Amino acid sequence: MVKTEIRLEGIVLDEGMAVTLAELTQLCGSSARSLQLMVTEGLLRPRQGQAPAEWRFDGVQVRRARRAQRLRRDLELNLSGTALALDLLDEVETLRARIRVLEHQLGTAGVEEFG
Amino acid sequence: MEYKDYYQTLGVARDASQDEIKRAYRKLARKFHPDVSKEPDAEARFKAVNEANEVLHDPEKRAAYDALGKNWRAGQDFRPPPGGGAHDFRFSQDEAADFSDFFSSLFGRDFRGGPGGAGTPRKRRGQDQTVRIQIELEDAFQGATRQLKLEVPEAGPDGRMSTHARTLSVRIPAGVTQGQQIRLSGQGGPGAHGGPAGDLYLEVEIKPHRHFTPDGKDIALRLPIAPWEAALGATVPVPTLGGPVNLKIAPGSQTGQRLRLKGRGLPGDPPGDEMVLLEIVVPPADTAEARRVYEHMAEQLRFNPRAELGV
Numbered sequence: 457m458v459k460t461e462i463r464l465e466g467i468v469l470d471e472g473m474a475v476t477l478a479e480l481t482q483l484c485g486s487s488a489r490s491l492q493l494m495v496t497e498g499l500l501r502p503r504q505g506q507a508p509a510e511w512r513f514d515g516v517q518v519r520r521a522r523r524a525q526r527l528r529r530d531l532e533l534n535l536s537g538t539a540l541a542l543d544l545l546d547e548v549e550t551l552r553a554r555i556r557v558l559e560h561q562l563g564t565a566g567v568e569e570f571g
Numbered sequence: 572m573e574y575k576d577y578y579q580t581l582g583v584a585r586d587a588s589q590d591e592i593k594r595a596y597r598k599l600a601r602k603f604h605p606d607v608s609k610e611p612d613a614e615a616r617f618k619a620v621n622e623a624n625e626v627l628h629d630p631e632k633r634a635a636y637d638a639l640g641k642n643w644r645a646g647q648d649f650r651p652p653p654g655g656g657a658h659d660f661r662f663s664q665d666e667a668a669d670f671s672d673f674f675s676s677l678f679g680r681d682f683r684g685g686p687g688g689a690g691t692p693r694k695r696r697g698q699d700q701t702v703r704i705q706i707e708l709e710d711a712f713q714g715a716t717r718q719l720k721l722e723v724p725e726a727g728p729d730g731r732m733s734t735h736a737r738t739l740s741v742r743i744p745a746g747v748t749q750g751q752q753i754r755l756s757g758q759g760g761p762g763a764h765g766g767p768a769g770d771l772y773l774e775v776e777i778k779p780h781r782h783f784t785p786d787g788k789d790i791a792l793r794l795p796i797a798p799w800e801a802a803l804g805a806t807v808p809v810p811t812l813g814g815p816v817n818l819k820i821a822p823g824s825q826t827g828q829r830l831r832l833k834g835r836g837l838p839g840d841p842p843g844d845e846m847v848l849l850e851i852v853v854p855p856a857d858t859a860e861a862r863r864v865y866e867h868m869a870e871q872l873r874f875n876p877r878a879e880l881g882v
Contacts, residue, residue: 463716463740466753466773472840483754483770485699519752522699522772523606530604530617531597545607549750557791560784561848 469515474503477511484522491521499524499539572672576645577623577636585641589628596624605701614701622670632678639677649673697760697769701752704773706743708780708790711837712812714745719773739771746838747775748787782810788843790836795852796820811835811845818847826851 467473481488492508494500500521502511513521523545524538533541578585581595602608603616610616626632643649704717719739739758747753752772759769777785784791794809804822808815811832818830828849836843856862868874 463742464755464758465742466744466755468744468747469752469754469772485696515752526606527604530621531601541607553749553786557784557786560791561793563793563850 473515474512484525574643574647574649575673580623694766695763697762699769700759701772715743788837790845
């Protein structure tokens with residue numbers, strides 16, 4: 457067992473990111489063709505650009521593309537099945553966040569029952 | 572090393588048909604897929620399920636595994652039979668990199684990948700890895716440096732795997748939000764035959780906070796106020812992540828009203844807001860004096876809070 461310590465600064469996958477199609481193929485190990493199909497399917501949305509060469513993807517889309525790639529590979533989903541799974545996962549995440557906030561607003565007081 | 576009970580992992584009998592194995596695998600793969608599952612150990616379970624399937628779905632590997640006999644129990648100390656494993660099995664590195672020592676003792680782990688065999692090792696990029704990190708909300712606000720301990724499998728020159736402990740000191744930038752990922756280029760799984768390393772992704776999970784609940788970049792806070800502050804209006808101190816600020820409460824405010832403290836949420840461009848939810852808290856009537864005040868209010872105000880309900 458060797459021990460090393462490394463200090464690192466990462467890149468946050470956020471709205472400020474802008475990666476090209478070529479960079480995205482590197483980031484998620486997909487071919488440009490399969491990423492283009494994801495855009496056609498509406499599964500990925502470039503933040504800007506009309507032609508594929510001009511496309512720029514933000515961090516949210518990078519995360520989505522990586523997720524899509526893994527789901528397709530591991531669960532053998534087709535493209536529309538992957539798009540559906542991702543949309544539902546997004547919705548679950550949004551709802552979970554809403555629940556957290558609403559639970560917070562309601563407080564932790566229990567309900568008293570009468571009659 | 573520990574013996575792995577692949578049948579138990581997939582939840583099937585030793586005499587299960589290939590169809591039953593496939594069904595069980597597909598079901599568990601959906602259940603524990605790290606992108607879908609909320610189980611805390613999803614990643615490990617998913618790997619275990621994949622390893623079990625890798626062996627059991629292939630009749631040849633299954634036969635080699637079955638030949639060990641059925642008296643082994645999961646977790647039992649296992650020593651590979653003399654003569655070594657069956658060396659004719661080949662995998663892509665992507666598949667084999669994650670499998671256990673038990674697996675490689677049976678099936679080998681040389682990344683010959685492809686018909687070229689050992690003579691033409693192919694450059695392969697290492698796998699990307701995703702690790703969840705829990706941080707405090709204060710860390711998301713101010714930024715922080717976190718120590719991460721990772722156990723990294725490493726392929727030696729002979730293709731054998733060993734474990735390498737690494738401590739990474741990672742800067743968490745201010746303004747990260749729940750579920751966001753931080754990419755550390757080249758810090759994932761090692762490449763093979765001179766290929767580059769994969770990337771490491773840290774997925775941020777913000778621990779619950781006593782007072783604040785994050786909602787993306789916004790922060791929600793329930794602010795208790797006294798009945799007279801709500802009725803008459805007041806300027807009251809409000810905690811924010813950056814320290815207390817004063818908030819003006821309009822006369823006639825009610826429980827449930829929301830006020831926005833612009834830019835007092837998590838930093839960013841634009842920064843989030845703090846959403847303050849007013850909550851009137853009634854002082855206890857636990858002294859004669861307090862009771863007198865309430866009775867006086869009841870007499871003087873003639874207030875029916877249920878007028879809208881028609882009662």
